Amino acid sequence: MTRWAMVIDTARCVGCQACTIACKTENATPADVWYAPVAEQVRGSYPSARTTFVPSLCNHCKDAPCVKACPTRALSRRPDGIVMYEQKKCCGSRACMNACPYGALHLYEGSRGETWQRGGRPEEMLRNRRAASRFSGRGEKWQMGQRTEETLQDRQAAARYSEGTIQKCTFCAHRIDYGIEHGLVPGIDPEATPACVVTCPAECRVFGDLEDDDSVVNRYLRDRGPTYTLRPEARTGAHVFYVD
Amino acid sequence: MSSTLTEVSRARPVGEVIRVRDGRVVSRGKLPQNVFMDRFAVEPKVQRVWDKSHATWFTLMAIGGGLFILSRLLGIEEQLGHLLGMPVSDLISFVLIAIGGLVLIWDLGRPLRILRALLNPASSWISRGAIADFAFLIFGLVLVLPDLQLGNTHPLASLPWNSQAATAGGRVFEVVAMISALVVMFYVGAVLGKPRSIPYWHSIAIPVQFVSSGGAMAMGMIVLLEVANGRSVGWRELVVLMVMLAVEFVALIWHLLTSTNVPGKRESLNMLLRGRYRVLFPVGVIGCGTLVPLLLCIVGLSARGSRPAVAVVDFVLVTCAGFALRLVTLRVGVFAPVRGEAR
Numbered sequence: 151m152t153r154w155a156m157v158i159d160t161a162r163c164v165g166c167q168a169c170t171i172a173c174k175t176e177n178a179t180p181a182d183v184w185y186a187p188v189a190e191q192v193r194g195s196y197p198s199a200r201t202t203f204v205p206s207l208c209n210h211c212k213d214a215p216c217v218k219a220c221p222t223r224a225l226s227r228r229p230d231g232i233v234m235y236e237q238k239k240c241c242g243s244r245a246c247m248n249a250c251p252y253g254a255l256h257l258y259e260g261s262r263g264e265t266w267q268r269g270g271r272p273e274e275m276l277r278n279r280r281a282a283s284r285f286s287g288r289g290e291k292w293q294m295g296q297r298t299e300e301t302l303q304d305r306q307a308a309a310r311y312s313e314g315t316i317q318k319c320t321f322c323a324h325r326i327d328y329g330i331e332h333g334l335v336p337g338i339d340p341e342a343t344p345a346c347v348v349t350c351p352a353e354c355r356v357f358g359d360l361e362d363d364d365s366v367v368n369r370y371l372r373d374r375g376p377t378y379t380l381r382p383e384a385r386t387g388a389h390v391f392y393v394d
Numbered sequence: 395m396s397s398t399l400t401e402v403s404r405a406r407p408v409g410e411v412i413r414v415r416d417g418r419v420v421s422r423g424k425l426p427q428n429v430f431m432d433r434f435a436v437e438p439k440v441q442r443v444w445d446k447s448h449a450t451w452f453t454l455m456a457i458g459g460g461l462f463i464l465s466r467l468l469g470i471e472e473q474l475g476h477l478l479g480m481p482v483s484d485l486i487s488f489v490l491i492a493i494g495g496l497v498l499i500w501d502l503g504r505p506l507r508i509l510r511a512l513l514n515p516a517s518s519w520i521s522r523g524a525i526a527d528f529a530f531l532i533f534g535l536v537l538v539l540p541d542l543q544l545g546n547t548h549p550l551a552s553l554p555w556n557s558q559a560a561t562a563g564g565r566v567f568e569v570v571a572m573i574s575a576l577v578v579m580f581y582v583g584a585v586l587g588k589p590r591s592i593p594y595w596h597s598i599a600i601p602v603q604f605v606s607s608g609g610a611m612a613m614g615m616i617v618l619l620e621v622a623n624g625r626s627v628g629w630r631e632l633v634v635l636m637v638m639l640a641v642e643f644v645a646l647i648w649h650l651l652t653s654t655n656v657p658g659k660r661e662s663l664n665m666l667l668r669g670r671y672r673v674l675f676p677v678g679v680i681g682c683g684t685l686v687p688l689l690l691c692i693v694g695l696s697a698r699g700s701r702p703a704v705a706v707v708d709f710v711l712v713t714c715a716g717f718a719l720r721l722v723t724l725r726v727g728v729f730a731p732v733r734g735e736a737r
Contacts, residue, residue: 182426191436204436204733221521222510241510242503244443245520247588252732259505314503366653380732384590392590
């Protein structure tokens with residue numbers, strides 16, 4: 151059985167936020183919604199103070215508190231460990247937002263909130279981007295994920311944002327599924343790997359199957375351990391591991 | 395001269411962002427409810443997902459559930475007045491829980507999907523609570539319907555039970571309604587207390603505080619109804635009110651004194667005792683809302699003539715403090731930093 155996981159080597163992270171932007175581009179998230187922020191932490195004090203970076207995202211927990219808290223079963227865990235959401239089932243109780251220790255769930259407030267005053271609705275953003283893409287002669291391909299057709303992504307991205315409902319990181323499940331369907335290996339082939347992993351210039355993110363001993367994730371864990379997870383006291387069984 | 399745009403106070407508890415240009419407010423707006431989006435920094439963050447409407451919902455549910463259970467356990471529901479032939483205390487509890495439910499539905503992102511909230515009772519306390527709300531309203535109403543009086547007629551008197559639950563059928567409806575009411579009182583505390591994300595909330599003390607405070611508010615309502623109906627306030631009612639207040643007081647103090655150094659809870663306690671709520675919580679909730687009513691109950695027990703005044707004052711103090719307790723508890727919900735302490 152597959153179990154997708156990510157390892158983040160914070161010693162390599164330079165805090166460039168490329169993963170943050172790649173995720174936003176890939177998922178066309180609304181303004182003020184970032185699935186993969188890189189948080190800063192200042193450690194120590196002068197003269198030995200230093201800033202470290204904590205790239206974060208949904209931890210796709212084995213014992214996911216958001217899934218337990220959701221009254222409508224809009225959040226669920228796939229057999230491969232990815233915690234998915236279905237906006238058409240979500241009633242917007244936001245119990246998941248307070249249950250998640252990592253702040254990985256976001257409410258699309260639509261016109262009720264400030265969100266769209268800055269960035270425009272996702273449909274508009276997509277239309278604008280499509281127009282810009284045609285103008286620059288890039289045709290129907292995205293700049294990222296070259297083999298993924300724009301129309302498919304358009305539909306996926308537009309379908310994700312339904313006012314008053316929850317949205318979250320899915321480990322780029324659409325890329326993983328697309329890759330597997332086309333014989334690619336997630337974690338190895340860029341087209342089948344989460345956008346944040348592909349983009350990282352410092353290669354601090356590694357993605358793969360935790361159940362496969364030869365996967366890039368397990369090899370990395372063997373070479374670089376020991377690892378830790380964020381908020382271990384929350385006992386979530388996180389599938390995003392960190393090494394310092 | 396170039397103008398400068400400044401963003402003021404993105405971290406207000408109410409989640410408001412105010413933009414000021416050259417000293418003048420140019421726009422106001424709401425922040426996203428996910429507080430992790432404010433600043434990409436590893437630090438404690440105060441939740442702003444739930445606020446006044448949830449505190450209102452919690453309060454109404456607690457009073458409604460407690461009123462039904464306690465009036466029936468004390469066997470005084472028939473002495474608190476009647477409306478359309480049905481016990482007023484039962485009707486008030488139905489109305490409060492119905493309004494509480496409507497407040498919850500209004501606050502949902504997608505109110506029309508409320509029935510979907512019944513689908514996950516296996517693990518979600520909101521789902522369990524929603525089922526209990528519906529069960530309470532259905533079984534409670536069915537229980538009192540035979541007493542319905544329109545003019546001089548009792549159109550449903552032929553039903554084989556009555557609101558006093560004297561028959562086996564009525565007893566079943568009463569027990570189911572009481573169990574549902576108990577779940578209604580308890581589940582809001584469990585919604586906060588179960589997840590480990592917010593350390594101040596993750597404690598058995600929160601549901602205990604909410605249930606005992608709900609019981610105290612309900613008893614305040616019962617003694618007020620007794621006064622309104624010209625009935626003398628009984629010693630049993632005052633003793634129950636005292637027990638509820640004593641349990642609430644112990645739960646509050648125990649929660650304030652334990653795990654004080656846990657990241658997240660430490661910041662919550664700072665807000666409660668030294669920060670924004672340093673007056674409202676210790677003086678308002680604990681002092682005026684718990685200890686003073688407790689002392690007044692002792693006065694009422696020893697001086698029978700003072701009981702009507704004690705009942706009115708206790709009702710006001712306990713109800714205001716109950717709402718404040720819930721609101722403050724929500725507002726001091728702090729997510730611990732995602733990674734350990736800075737070294």
